[in-house]
Amino acid sequence: NTYSYKKQYIKLNDYISSQKESPVKSKWGNETFYWFGDDLLNDQKWLHQMLRYYKPPP
Numbered sequence: 001n002t003y004s005y006k007k008q009y010i011k012l013n014d015y016i017s018s019q020k021e022s023p024v025k026s027k028w029g030n031e032t033f034y035w036f037g038d039d040l041l042n043d044q045k046w047l048h049q050m051l052r053y054y055k056p057p058p
Contacts, residue, residue, distance in 0.1 A: 010018075
């Protein structure tokens with residue numbers, strides 16, 4: 001993506017904790033984390049194990 005900022009590598013637990021906080025409307029795009037999940041593209045076993053607990057909203 002032409003408009004992507006540099007990738008940040010953080011632990012999943014830290015990412016989830018940061019997403020549970022109230023959003024700050026004054027944050028810029030480069031201050032916002034988006035989980036692309038491509039850090040383990042060839043080994044997605046961990047992702048499937050985690051997503052089996054995901055329940056989509058109604």
